[in-house]
Amino acid sequence: MRIDIWSDVVCPWCSIGKRRLERALADFPHRDQVEVVYHSFLLDPTAPTGSTGPTETAQQMLARKYGLTAEQAAEKQAMVTSLAAEEGMEWRRPHESPHVGTVDAHRLLHLALAAGGPAQQAALKNALLLAYFDEARNVADHAVLREVAVGVGLDAARVDEVLAGEEYAADVTADIAQARAYGANGVPFFVVDQKYGVSGAQPAAFFSELLERAWAEAQPVLETVPGAPDAEACGPDGCAI
Template identity: 80%
Template structure:
């Protein structure tokens, strides 16, 4: 079974939704047969690579809030993250920056290390942004984070210095639009079921069970005569 997830590395609900899905997968008896692949989605394609302010300030401007109100909303999200074991105490200082290059590196991780390597880099980027308030558009930061999870630093530099995987990022965004996704996180299970938002772990668990059951043939055994002959491991009774 495959789960495709569209998300951004500066999206708090994407990180929270990821953790809730992981909780559901931890209790799913077939979790070893589930592949999870992450896809690109940029909440603010026009965001700068050099910080011009914090995400909190951007939130206030975008929604017409005071800085105090924006801080209160951030605090509420930080509290939800804490319930899931994530320490985002520095998130109030997270910079408002673009994520295009971070997404390109996530594609590099998938191409060279598979879904597990990609998920590891995803976690590291989310921690860098929400837990450490780092600039995930800065190439030095991206190189450090990527190399820290096992990607070759020279290869990372090659990608960052080029337009490698730009087409993959664009294709992901186009696919999200084709699915009708206007926000993230957006989850697609076996290209059959789509669900938007950081759903509770219980809902993810129900979705996993349903998708698994429907992806496997179901055989209904009908009553048979008690004296019907069969052969077994010990041979045939004749």
């Protein structure tokens, strides 16, 4: 079974939804046969990138965008941070996380998938989320991205090559187009076995039920129905004719 996840590395609900899915997978008896692949989504394509640097924190952006006071924005962020803590994620400095663009981070996630498969991509995804929410690092800065990517085992020369150009930019664009085609206007967005689309950071129990349902439909159990009791058949020792 395959699970495709559209998300952004600066999206708190993406991180929480990811952790809830992981909790469901931990209890899923067929978890070793489940492949998880991450896809790109840009929460704010206009956010400043590494070349320009951040101009405000994510909390300040939240206040500006939704017309909140600084205190109201802080309260909303504290609420999400508390929910993350319930999932075992201690975000120490989310109020300092910068409001930045993530296209280069997503290009590296595509590199990780191509170079090391879903396992290495997942490792980079985890490292980027940690860098942003726990360490308040600028995940648009190429020096930060290089350090994080090389830290999970990506080849430094390839990382530099990708960051220096536009490699995998088309893949990022294609991911976003696919999300729109699915009707996803926000993230996280999960697609299970190309059959079920789920939006939002759903509870772990919901994911558990969905995994069981998708698995049962992908691996149907043969039902033996009774027939005439005297119907002839050949057995392991041959046919008694």
